[in-house]
Amino acid sequence: xxxxxxGQAPQRREAGVAPPGPSGATPAARVPGLRSMARAMADLRGxxxxxxxxxxxxxxxxxxxxxxxxxxxxxxxxxxAIMVASMGLIYGRLFHQDLARYLPFLALSLTLWQVGLxxxxxxxxxxFTDAEGAIRSMRTPYAVQALRVIVRNAIVFAHNIVVPFxxxxxxxxxxxxxxxxxxxxxxxxxxxxxxxxxLLGAICARFRDVPPIVGSVLQIAxxxxxxxxxxxxxxxxxxxxxxxPFYPLLEIVRAPLLGAMPGAVVWGEALALSCVFCxxxxxxxxxxxxxxxxxx
Amino acid sequence: MTTHITxxxxxxxxxxxxxxxxxxxxxxxxxxxxxxxxxxxxxVGGVLHGAAGGGDTVVVQAIDRLSLDIGAGERVGLVGxxxxxxxxxxxxxxxxxxxxxxxxxxxxxxxxLLDPQSGMNPELSGxxxxxxxxxxxxxxxxxxxxxxxxxxxxxxxxxxxxLPVRLYSSGMTVRIGFALATAPRPEILLMDEWFLAGxxxxxxxxxxxxxxxxxxxxxxVLTSHxxxxxxxxxxxxxxxxxxxxxxxGPPGDVLDAYEASQNxxxxxxxx
Numbered sequence: 001x002x003x004x005x006x007g008q009a010p011q012r013r014e015a016g017v018a019p020p021g022p023s024g025a026t027p028a029a030r031v032p033g034l035r036s037m038a039r040a041m042a043d044l045r046g047x048x049x050x051x052x053x054x055x056x057x058x059x060x061x062x063x064x065x066x067x068x069x070x071x072x073x074x075x076x077x078x079x080x081a082i083m084v085a086s087m088g089l090i091y092g093r094l095f096h097q098d099l100a101r102y103l104p105f106l107a108l109s110l111t112l113w114q115v116g117l118x119x120x121x122x123x124x125x126x127x128f129t130d131a132e133g134a135i136r137s138m139r140t141p142y143a144v145q146a147l148r149v150i151v152r153n154a155i156v157f158a159h160n161i162v163v164p165f166x167x168x169x170x171x172x173x174x175x176x177x178x179x180x181x182x183x184x185x186x187x188x189x190x191x192x193x194x195x196x197x198x199l200l201g202a203i204c205a206r207f208r209d210v211p212p213i214v215g216s217v218l219q220i221a222x223x224x225x226x227x228x229x230x231x232x233x234x235x236x237x238x239x240x241x242x243x244x245p246f247y248p249l250l251e252i253v254r255a256p257l258l259g260a261m262p263g264a265v266v267w268g269e270a271l272a273l274s275c276v277f278c279x280x281x282x283x284x285x286x287x288x289x290x291x292x293x294x295x296x
Numbered sequence: 297m298t299t300h301i302t303x304x305x306x307x308x309x310x311x312x313x314x315x316x317x318x319x320x321x322x323x324x325x326x327x328x329x330x331x332x333x334x335x336x337x338x339x340v341g342g343v344l345h346g347a348a349g350g351g352d353t354v355v356v357q358a359i360d361r362l363s364l365d366i367g368a369g370e371r372v373g374l375v376g377x378x379x380x381x382x383x384x385x386x387x388x389x390x391x392x393x394x395x396x397x398x399x400x401x402x403x404x405x406x407x408x409l410l411d412p413q414s415g416m417n418p419e420l421s422g423x424x425x426x427x428x429x430x431x432x433x434x435x436x437x438x439x440x441x442x443x444x445x446x447x448x449x450x451x452x453x454x455x456x457x458x459l460p461v462r463l464y465s466s467g468m469t470v471r472i473g474f475a476l477a478t479a480p481r482p483e484i485l486l487m488d489e490w491f492l493a494g495x496x497x498x499x500x501x502x503x504x505x506x507x508x509x510x511x512x513x514x515x516x517v518l519t520s521h522x523x524x525x526x527x528x529x530x531x532x533x534x535x536x537x538x539x540x541x542x543x544x545g546p547p548g549d550v551l552d553a554y555e556a557s558q559n560x561x562x563x564x565x566x567x
Binding site for chain 2: 032049050052053056057060064067133134135136137138139140206207208209210213290291293294295
């Protein structure tokens with residue numbers, strides 16, 4: 001619970017059934033579903049108000065992970081570079097690809113997948129369970145933990161994205177101004193990542209065998225999504241790609257950075273998927289929010 | 297509107313998951329089975345009962361249809377055996393546990409000191425934790441500095457203030473947690489008994505600070521097994537048993553009755 005500054009208005013908190021009569025029984029308070037949704041929205045608003053706190057937590061997570069190491073968070077960049085270089089050499093030879101064309105593609109795809117999509121989904125699983133101590137000792141909006149995961153991943157992402165940019169520079173593969181078209185894609189990713197934290201964080205707090213399941217699904221997704229291979233390599237089968245939800249989501253950010261505009265179909269599907277996902281997450285979060293402190 | 301706490305027929309039950317209740321697969325299989333099988337009698341009555349369908353989930357009825365009013369200026373002590381619902385009660389008042397069963401109204405700024413770590417990050421130093429706490433309360437730079445000085449002066453940790461909290465002794469953690477929780481001057485302060493871990497010097501200081509706080513704050517709710525502390529600090533004591541109020545009144549009366557019951561128990565078990 002917030003302890004506001006002395007100048008702020010005192011707060012009033014009520015739980016449970018509103019007393020009969022006109023005292024404070026708003027229409028929303030009478031229907032349990034609406035009431036829990038109203039509380040979930042208040043939770044989200046509270047978390048947005050605490051964005052500085054969420055940023056501090058996310059930044060501390062990254063700093064503490066690398067405390068005591070000489071390179072600090074630069075290790076993220078370095079290990080990413082090593083992985084791209086080794087995978088680029090191996091897969092370039094396996095797929096008989098021209099390294100100057102293949103390596104920029106692989107570097108970008110791997111980075112976007114590992115940090116942007118797969119990484120955040122795996123991190124989302126431990127969103128609430130990692131914050132058990134904080135949740136059980138002080139009332140704080142739950143969504144703060146989701147924001148913290150997003151901030152943490154954004155920092156890691158910023159360290160990683162250097163690698164594909166360096167590869168672009170080496171092979172003179174700059175995409176040009178069209179790269180700016182990836183910005184709205186990144187915004188969609190941030191929203192989806194936040195929704196994933198609320199949904200997967202809650203499910204994984206209740207069922208502890210879900211994180212490994214998510215991990216296995218992502219492992220499969222890594223191979224069926226064009227990350228280390230190009231969509232063109234599928235030939236006629238490429239139309240099937242649209243059945244893979246990760247493909248349009250990846251494409252809205254990757255295509256502009258490779259110098260191409262994603263098609264309307266890709267954008268349409270990415271937006272539709274994101275809307276459904278965010279709505280499902282919000283409803284699920286509203287339903288279980290009050291029970292989260294018992295689950296973590 | 298003055299500071300107050302009101303509970304009307306408030307109940308709080310929470311699930312405790314053991315082993316396989318944490319497993320998604322086993323839960324799905326179990327629910328599929330129980331939807332086919334006739335419903336078994338689940339409730340045993342009392343404090344613990346298994347959830348419908350059996351399995352590894354136990355539901356603890358920690359607070360059972362409890363009604364209570366605490367007004368401004370009261371210093372309330374909660375006594376009772378382990379598991380009587382005292383700590384759950386504090387968590388419910390702090391808004392950490394929520395229940396839709398009955399009414400719970402808390403009017404006023406609340407701060408709870410529930411465990412010595414108080415949500416502190418053990419990897420961070422005391423000073424960094426204080427800054428994080430100030431950030432949580434949305435303090436500006438000047439107030440953060442003031443809070444830092446205040447906590448540093450009260451906790452008297454010396455050089456330890458700049459070392460990670462995981463290196464602290466339990467007494468040192470308690471000092472910093474106590475200083476942090478009392479610094480924002482909450483109107484309602486909820487405290488679990490762990491703060492007694494400090495030495496006599498700290499306890500005297502803590503008491504002075506609490507009394508100072510009580511003048512500005514309005515309500516103190518304290519759980520403790522130390523009856524002398526409750527006698528000294530509280531104006532009202534509530535004896536809880538199995539999630540309900542057994543006896544509610546002035547400290548002298550309630551604590552005498554509580555002590556008497558403890559003694560009878562002791563005689564009962566003696567050969």
